[in-house]
Amino acid sequence: MPKILSVKQLYAADTATVKKNDISFIDLMEHVGTLCFQWIHDRLQGDPITIQIFCGTGNNGGDGLVIARHLKQYGYNVKTHIINCGNDRSEVFLKNYDRLKEIGVWAEMITCESELPAVSENDMVVDAIFGLGLSRKPENLIKKVIEHINGSNAFVLSIDFPSGLYAEKSVTDTVSVVKAYHTLTFQTPKLAFLLPENRYYTKTWEVLDIGLDAEYIYNAKTDNYLLYKQDIKPMYRFREKFSHKGEFGHAVIIGGSYGKMGAVTLSTKAAISIGSGLVTAHIPQCGYQIIQTSVPEIMVEVDAENEMQKFDININATVIGIGVGMGTHIETVKGFTEFLNKNKVPLVLDADALNIISKNKELLKLVPENSVLTPHPKEFERLVGKWKNDYDKLKKLRSLSKKHKIIIVLKGAYSAIAHEGALFFNSTGNPALSTAGSGDVLTGIITGLIAQNYHPFEAAKMGVYLHGKTSELAMKTKVYETFIASDIIDYLSSAIMDLLMKEPKVVPQKEAESKNDKKAKPDEGTEMYI
Ligand SMILES: NC(=O)C1=CN([C@@H]2O[C@H](COP(=O)(O)OP(=O)(O)OC[C@H]3O[C@@H](n4cnc5c(N)ncnc54)[C@H](OP(=O)(O)O)[C@@H]3O)[C@@H](O)[C@H]2O)[C@H](O)CC1
Numbered sequence: 325m326p327k328i329l330s331v332k333q334l335y336a337a338d339t340a341t342v343k344k345n346d347i348s349f350i351d352l353m354e355h356v357g358t359l360c361f362q363w364i365h366d367r368l369q370g371d372p373i374t375i376q377i378f379c380g381t382g383n384n385g386g387d388g389l390v391i392a393r394h395l396k397q398y399g400y401n402v403k404t405h406i407i408n409c410g411n412d413r414s415e416v417f418l419k420n421y422d423r424l425k426e427i428g429v430w431a432e433m434i435t436c437e438s439e440l441p442a443v444s445e446n447d448m449v450v451d452a453i454f455g456l457g458l459s460r461k462p463e464n465l466i467k468k469v470i471e472h473i474n475g476s477n478a479f480v481l482s483i484d485f486p487s488g489l490y491a492e493k494s495v496t497d498t499v500s501v502v503k504a505y506h507t508l509t510f511q512t513p514k515l516a517f518l519l520p521e522n523r524y525y526t527k528t529w530e531v532l533d534i535g536l537d538a539e540y541i542y543n544a545k546t547d548n549y550l551l552y553k554q555d556i557k558p559m560y561r562f563r564e565k566f567s568h569k570g571e572f573g574h575a576v577i578i579g580g581s582y583g584k585m586g587a588v589t590l591s592t593k594a595a596i597s598i599g600s601g602l603v604t605a606h607i608p609q610c611g612y613q614i615i616q617t618s619v620p621e622i623m624v625e626v627d628a629e630n631e632m633q634k635f636d637i638n639i640n641a642t643v644i645g646i647g648v649g650m651g652t653h654i655e656t657v658k659g660f661t662e663f664l665n666k667n668k669v670p671l672v673l674d675a676d677a678l679n680i681i682s683k684n685k686e687l688l689k690l691v692p693e694n695s696v697l698t699p700h701p702k703e704f705e706r707l708v709g710k711w712k713n714d715y716d717k718l719k720k721l722r723s724l725s726k727k728h729k730i731i732i733v734l735k736g737a738y739s740a741i742a743h744e745g746a747l748f749f750n751s752t753g754n755p756a757l758s759t760a761g762s763g764d765v766l767t768g769i770i771t772g773l774i775a776q777n778y779h780p781f782e783a784a785k786m787g788v789y790l791h792g793k794t795s796e797l798a799m800k801t802k803v804y805e806t807f808i809a810s811d812i813i814d815y816l817s818s819a820i821m822d823l824l825m826k827e828p829k830v831v832p833q834k835e836a837e838s839k840n841d842k843k844a845k846p847d848e849g850t851e852m853y854i
């Protein structure tokens with residue numbers, strides 16, 4: 325599972341790599357810079373645009389100088405600038421400065437504002453000012469350079485980090501951070517890229533495997549992980565030939581109120597679609613016909629007329645998903661409180677179940693261990709109060725989950741799943757999921773997975789992953805705006821199939837070119853994993 329390492333661990337990984345792998349730091353930097361150059365070259369293919377490289381005087385700047393040298397040697401139109409960041413110059417920065425001179429290139433020194441080079445919107449900017457080593461907010465000349473880059477409208481590629489963005493704390497001066505289009509970050513994902521407060525600093529990012537010591541990374545302890553397909557795939561359970569619906573559990577969804585029956589419709593439909601053996605909707609009477617007509621595959625139990633009051637479930641439920649569209653009527657609050665007092669079944673709590681708990685936090689003590697809570701940020705704020713910044717929010721997330729031994733899915737662009745003090749960030753999804761009912765579907769998916777005996781932690785990770793994946797797969801025929809919550813359910817099969825497909829083999833470009841005459845089979849790389 326991809327680990328998100330701390331700055332300290334990344335520096336230690338460097339040291340371990342140099343020590344154990346018989347490679348000097350200058351060679352490591354050469355390797356890193358060459359990878360970045362290759363990334364650029366693969367995309368530009370010799371395009372004569374101007375590439376402006378802005379370097380600091382630490383090792384991030386050193387990477388920039390390596391990139392500049394290789395680009396120059398390949399005939400690119402490169403302008404290299406070094407920003408006077410003070411008197412310190414790292415040893416490998418200086419070495420690469422000399423290597424650049426050796427091929428006849430003198431980097432321009434920017435020592436004052438009047439020396440800022442013109443940057444056109446048609447240029448490409450490589451930002452190699454600061455990386456992991458940023459120790460304070462950029463000021464004076466450096467801030468001016470960053471503002472100049474941001475004002476240019478050029479395509480900005482940041483090396484390792486958008487300069488000015490801290491790896492593990494919040495930015496205090498939002499204008500002194502480079503706003504990159506893309507960031508090539510080294511070896512591991514960075515926590516900073518997953519936080520909404522940093523959304524404007526890099527539109528996209530990717531991890532370059534720079535070959536840091538695998539043993540160090542394997543043994544490094546962390547509480548932050550990014551979930552990818554390879555982490556979810558092994559969880560998937562194939563059905564046996566003689567299996568029957570009795571083996572796949574009974575999911576109950578409690579919720580709904582007058583005018584909000586759509587939420588239960590979506591949740592129950594998602595629970596049955598993800599494979600729960602049986603599904604029952606426990607709803608107010610006003611929703612009876614609606615649910616029976618819209619989801620014929622499920623059963624229905626009714627409560628009071630227009631909202632939930634009694635919560636008298638007469639089913640041997642494997643798991644109960646509760647709260648969607650439920651409202652917070654005074655009688656609902658009363659009934660829900662009594663329900664929590666009596667209930668022993670694992671729960672998935674969403675929406676109004678969370679809103680009711682927010683108003684009486686003592687209720688959290690009644691939530692069974694390993695239940696799953698699925699708040700969106702506003703619901704989470706109601707539960708834990710305001711946070712100072714996104715790092716503080718994550719701290720609150722860990723501590724609430726740990727304190728009550730529950731799993732919390734904090735929904736967002738990188739939904740964070742908290743379990744036993746650790747955070748697991750989801751990597752799938754896109755803004756198409758920002759649509760009404762999307763959360764109700766997620767509740768149904770997670771509930772339906774738990775019904776099938778997936779551990780609630782597994783169900784949360786797999787559910788969030790598949791939910792996100794549907795939105796990616798749908799973009800072949802839809803756009804963000806036209807994708808609605810029902811589409812998530814419709815695309816669940818595709819998301820599961822995608823999970824089971826082997827990854828297409830990535831052939832390095834040179835190898836691919838040399839094999840050009842040998843035609844690839846059309847279905848190569850899409851073989852089923854069975
Ligand atoms: N394992 C890897 O990931 C590899 C990373 N590489 C690259 O190295 C950088 C990290 O390099 P480092 O030299 O440690 O740090 P930076 O280049 O980011 O910057 C450090 C220098 O900048 C000064 N600094 C920091 N903040 C400011 C500021 N606001 N204003 C002015 N100057 C600043 C800092 O000064 P101090 O006073 O704090 O000491 C340093 O002089 C990593 O990100 C990768 O790009 C390697 O290429 C290979 C392996």
Ligand SMILES: [K+]
Pocket residue numbers: 384451452453454455482483484485486487
């Ligand atoms: K940078």
